[in-house]
Amino acid sequence: MFYRPADGHGLPHNPLTAIIAPRPIAWVSTRGAAGDNLAPYSFFNAVAYSPPQVMFASNGVKDTLRNVQETGVFAVNIVGVAMMAEMSETSAELPRGTDEFAAAGVARAECQTIGCPRVDAAPATLECRMVQIVTLKGRDNFMILGEVTGVHLREDCLVDGRFDATRYHPVARMGYRDYTIVRGVQELLRPDD
Numbered sequence: 001m002f003y004r005p006a007d008g009h010g011l012p013h014n015p016l017t018a019i020i021a022p023r024p025i026a027w028v029s030t031r032g033a034a035g036d037n038l039a040p041y042s043f044f045n046a047v048a049y050s051p052p053q054v055m056f057a058s059n060g061v062k063d064t065l066r067n068v069q070e071t072g073v074f075a076v077n078i079v080g081v082a083m084m085a086e087m088s089e090t091s092a093e094l095p096r097g098t099d100e101f102a103a104a105g106v107a108r109a110e111c112q113t114i115g116c117p118r119v120d121a122a123p124a125t126l127e128c129r130m131v132q133i134v135t136l137k138g139r140d141n142f143m144i145l146g147e148v149t150g151v152h153l154r155e156d157c158l159v160d161g162r163f164d165a166t167r168y169h170p171v172a173r174m175g176y177r178d179y180t181i182v183r184g185v186q187e188l189l190r191p192d193d
C-alpha cells in the first residue's frame with residue numbers, strides 16, 4: 001500500500017511509530033514548582049558527541065516540558081527490563097503536581113550537576129541542561145535539546161570498561177502497545193576497522 005499522511009492511512013491505527021521502530025526510551029525526570037516528575041518519551045535520541053547532546057519530543061504541553069521551561073534542566077534515565085512496568089506506570093496522565101516517583105514506587109536519587117531527581121536504580125542517567133526548545137510544525141509539538149553535563153553508569157553494567165547492554169536488557173518502543181527487549185548483541189566491524 002501507499003498513502004500520503006495528509007490524506008490519512010485508512011488503517012485501524014497510525015503505523016508511523018511501528019515503522020520507525022524500535023525507538024529508545026528516555027525516562028525523563030524533572031523538578032518543577034509543582035514537585036518532581038517522571039515520564040517516558042520515545043521520540044528520543046542522541047544527536048551530537050561533542051559536546052554530547054540529546055533530544056526528545058513532546059507532543060502536547062506536558063508536565064515534563066513545563067518543568068524544563070521552568071528550570072532549564074532534565075535527566076534522561078535509561079530503562080532496563082527490570083523497570084519496564086514502572087516506566088509504563090509513569091506514562092499515566094496524572095494531574096500536575098502528582099509525583100510519579102511516589103505513584104509508581106520508583107526510588108529517586110539527586111543529580112550532581114543539575115537540581116533534578118533521577119531514577120536511583122537506572123542502568124544509566126544523563127544529566128542534561130536544556131540548550132533549545134524547537135517549536136515543530138503542527139499543534140503543540142516541541143523538540144527539547146539538551147547538553148549532557150553528567151553521566152551516571154551503574155557499576156554492575158560496566159564490564160571490561162564497556163557499558164554492557166546484556167547486564168540490564170534495554171527496553172525499546174515499537175508501534176502500538178509493543179516493546180522489544182534487547183537480549184542479544186552482535187558485533188559487526190566496519191570496513192576501516
Ligand SMILES: Cc1cc2nc3c(=O)[nH]c(=O)nc-3n(C[C@H](O)[C@H](O)[C@H](O)COP(=O)(O)O)c2cc1C
Nearest residue numbers: 039040041042043057058059062063064091092093
Ligand atoms: C513508552 C512510552 C513512550 C512515550 N513517548 C512519548 C513521546 O515521545 N512524546 C510524548 O509527547 N509522549 C510520549 N509518551 C506519553 C507520555 O509519557 C505521557 O503523555 C505522560 O503522561 C507525560 O507525562 P508528563 O505530563 O508528566 O510529562 C510515551 C509513553 C510511553 C508509555
